[in-house]
Amino acid sequence: MPAESSLESPTRAVAPVVGVLALLAITVALAATVAVGMGFAGTAVLESGPNAAFDLEADADRSELTFEHVGGESITVTELDLKIAVNGDRLEHQPPVPFVGADGYRGAPSGPFNPETDSEWRVGETATLRVAGTNDPAIRSGDTVSVTVVVDGTTVTRLEATAD
Incomplete structure (x- = not known):
């Protein structure tokens, strides 16, 4: 039995790492989407009239x-x-x-x-x-x-x- 528990331990540690990486990727994608949207909103304000x-x-x-x-x-x-x-x-x-x-x-x-x-x-x-x-x-x-x-x-x- 001790041999089986040492094999199961590394397999279980991979799932939390994959979950953290997935959440990090989603956060980066959402931040990029918001930044691009804000960039377009700022452009509209700058083009309001002559200076x-x-x-x-x-x-x-x-x-x-x-x-x-x-x-x-x-x-x-x-x-x-x-x-x-x-x-x-x-x-x-x-x-x-x-x-x-x-x-x-x-x-x-x-x-x-x-x-x-x-x-x-x-x-x-x-x-x-x-x-x-x-x-x-x-x-x-x-x-x-x-x-x-x-x-x-x-x-x-x-x-x-x-x-x-």
């Missing part, structure tokens, strides 16, 4: 807003939407971009906001628009002017300036 930076100046005397594209990707102006507010109150008439002679604005805007210019707004280019007195609220010296820049439905940035 661009702008400066804003507000001139109360002329009721003029000047925008400068200071960095990042070019913006297709036909996909651009501006949401302008003065001291937190949205302007009654928001500017359609590009435009000429829109309600609530004086004359034609300059730069890429004018439909006669290139539809791509590139780094270093400046655009201006003048708010008409019929657009409410009026821009006065010391007012805070905020502009949300939206491209193809995605907010790119929010700008703020104090009117001079």
Whole structure:
């Protein structure tokens, strides 16, 4: 009998080792599946919109807003939407971009906001628009002017300036 028990002992020790290796393989496979899934989720977030930076100046005397594209990707102006507010109150008439002679604005805007210019707004280019007195609220010296820049439905940035 002692000979049989020494033979059975090594055979029984193999089953727990095989079980541990099987559980380890399943754990590694599940971890790899989760990592790949998270990688795809992260990619979708990164592709949400263009990366661009702008400066804003507000001139109360002329009721003029000047925008400068200071960095990042070019913006297709036909996909651009501006949401302008003065001291937190949205302007009654928001500017359609590009435009000429829109309600609530004086004359034609300059730069890429004018439909006669290139539809791509590139780094270093400046655009201006003048708010008409019929657009409410009026821009006065010391007012805070905020502009949300939206491209193809995605907010790119929010700008703020104090009117001079």
